[in-house]
Amino acid sequence: MDSDQFDFFISYAAPDRAWAEWIAAQLREAGWTVWLDAWEIRPGGNWMQAIAAAVDRSHSVIAVISPQSLGSQRHTTEEWFSFLVGGPEKRVIPVLVAPTEVPTLLRPISQIRIYGLSEEEARTALLSSLAPPRARPSTTPTFPGAKTGDRRLDPDAMSRPAKRRDKKKVFISYSHKDADWLERLLVFLKPIHRDGIIQLWSDKDIKPGQNWRAEINVALNVAGMAIPLISSDFLASDLIVNEELPKLFQAAEHEGTKIMPLILRPSRFERTPILSAFQSVNPPSHPLSALRRSQWEKILANLSDAIEDELSE
Structure with a gap:
């Protein structure tokens, strides 16, 4: 990969900075290249130009989603929206860090939920969702109609x-x-x-x-x-x-x-x-x-x- 390119741009609201830094650290440790403004922009730098350039040079955006990130005064929506309309080579990956209603345009996209989990569970949920597509199974999958198991409960269902x-x-x-x-x-x-x-x-x-x-x-x-x-x-x-x-x-x-x-x-x-x-x-x-x-x-x-x-x- 070109050294000027990044695998992931982290888009977040200031109140979610701790989550953004944790996510960025997990991705770097896993070998991905990451751009996070808190790590990249130096004092006195033009932050708007830096963010615009990073968005252009990144292949995917991690949209850190919380009630704070969806406020009317936030720039985060504009950041992931730029990826959403940027063509098939650009990806938006919503990561939910708190119970919230996912924006309409992001609902058709698979989301990663890491709130309410232990650190290890959250790390596994994040990295496994970003892994390359799995290989075909070596054995025939179990017939799903053999026994009806418990349905997985939606953690946000009670709040709707x-x-x-x-x-x-x-x-x-x-x-x-x-x-x-x-x-x-x-x-x-x-x-x-x-x-x-x-x-x-x-x-x-x-x-x-x-x-x-x-x-x-x-x-x-x-x-x-x-x-x-x-x-x-x-x-x-x-x-x-x-x-x-x-x-x-x-x-x-x-x-x-x-x-x-x-x-x-x-x-x-x-x-x-x-x-x-x-x-x-x-x-x-x-x-x-x-x-x-x-x-x-x-x-x-x-x-x-x-x-x-x-x-x-």
Whole structure:
């Protein structure tokens, strides 16, 4: 490997520095090359340039995931997002160091959980997950249907809100000025809609002669998921801000409705508390409109996968 290249870039929030250094140390001891800002950036150095250069020269990013790393003021999301849209040669590896909800775009990616384990167990979980693919077994695997064993319990299951609504029903909230983006999103969601995995609803489903306000309220009252399409026009809509968003917020808080904001264009998303309380699909600093087509199509494809995975849990 080129001496200027790294196997792993460690992306973390400052409160998780101890975890980041522990992870970096395990990887170095195992023979990987690692870039960690706490070890590489000297006093007086331009940290933004150093991080940008390291991201470019690294093959994979270890995204240290915790509630602290997902705050609206963190740069960690931008770091792993750069890898996510950087092409097939770039990998994002989420490592969970505390119970937290994994960002939407990372859910289709296998995650490594190292919290709640002993040090040796955590080291094994980390390194075994990064090892090369195992060889084919030399003996025939045991028939899995011979005996039903205990199901492995999800350690975070008890902390999740009760699923009271029908999660298959997905409400899409948008400004009509963003109708083109809605159409592109519907294209990527169509396969799982056609297969009956989800039931999509937007105001395009309101038929002539129907009471549009009543139809919107009915859809809001049964939706188990919602995808707000965020733009300046979206936030300028009185109907959306005064009626749709408060109902979605209440449904999320009391009934477990999943809210997945998709950032289309620059807006005041981060300064709108009722929205910024929810982790967006893509970082507000990387709206779809600022990305190349191949990049935003990948985000929409990953969103579709994440929704399918959410419903399979």
